[in-house]
Amino acid sequence: MLSDAGVLNAWHELKMKRKAIEALAAHAYHPKDIAAAIASGSFRTEGMVIAPCSMKTLAAVAHAHADDLVSRAADVVLKERRRLVLMPRETPLNLAHLRNMVAVTEMGGIIFPPVPAFYAAPKSLDDLVAHSVARVLDLFGVHTAKLKRWQGLKGTPADRD
Ligand SMILES: Cc1cc2nc3c(=O)[nH]c(=O)nc-3n(C[C@H](O)[C@H](O)[C@H](O)COP(=O)(O)O)c2cc1C
Numbered sequence: 387m388l389s390d391a392g393v394l395n396a397w398h399e400l401k402m403k404r405k406a407i408e409a410l411a412a413h414a415y416h417p418k419d420i421a422a423a424i425a426s427g428s429f430r431t432e433g434m435v436i437a438p439c440s441m442k443t444l445a446a447v448a449h450a451h452a453d454d455l456v457s458r459a460a461d462v463v464l465k466e467r468r469r470l471v472l473m474p475r476e477t478p479l480n481l482a483h484l485r486n487m488v489a490v491t492e493m494g495g496i497i498f499p500p501v502p503a504f505y506a507a508p509k510s511l512d513d514l515v516a517h518s519v520a521r522v523l524d525l526f527g528v529h530t531a532k533l534k535r536w537q538g539l540k541g542t543p544a545d546r547d
Contacts, residue, residue, distance in 0.1 A: 387415045387456050391440060417454045424459040432526055433469030434460055438500070441476050441483050447495070448486035460495075470495040471522055498522055506534045
């Protein structure tokens with residue numbers, strides 16, 4: 387599901403149109419299609435990731451204000467106690483943003499800002515994105531061997547003193 391603002395964003399950052407992005411998906415839904423299968427808890431899913439998640443959509447999810455299919459599907463995921471992951475990338479944050487993140491966390495959702503994992507020594511933007519995606523997939527029990535996992539620092543504390 388790509389919101390209208392998401393389409394703007396994808397065009398600005400990737401020069402990709404809605405159709406090109408939807409073609410990458412097994413299933414694509416329009417955010418205005420409030421009667422889509424994922425609007426009902428009876429339709430089985432593992433959960434949902436909102437990436438990136440705007441502060442507007444965060445607010446909608448935090449307050450169960452389901453005025454489009456993105457916020458309705460997230461609402462369904464929360465009420466069915468399934469996995470919901472939001473990837474906000476706004477910074478800095480105002481108090482409303484922080485309170486909405488707390489509210490989503492209290493309902494069982496996971497706030498997962500795509501913060502760069504510098505410890506993985508990324509060489510490119512693609513490395514940064516791939517790391518965040520792999521860490522989110524971990525939350526759904528989908529594990530990839532491509533993820534550079536932390537194995538502990540080599541040496542002893544004395545080596546670094
Ligand atoms: C190019 C672009 C980048 C944006 N980046 C962000 C962002 O990182 N975080 C955010 O909260 N809003 C961002 N916005 C603003 C949201 O897109 C805007 O609040 C929109 O109404 C969100 O709607 P949606 O959640 O339905 O997609 C951005 C807008 C544009 C056009």
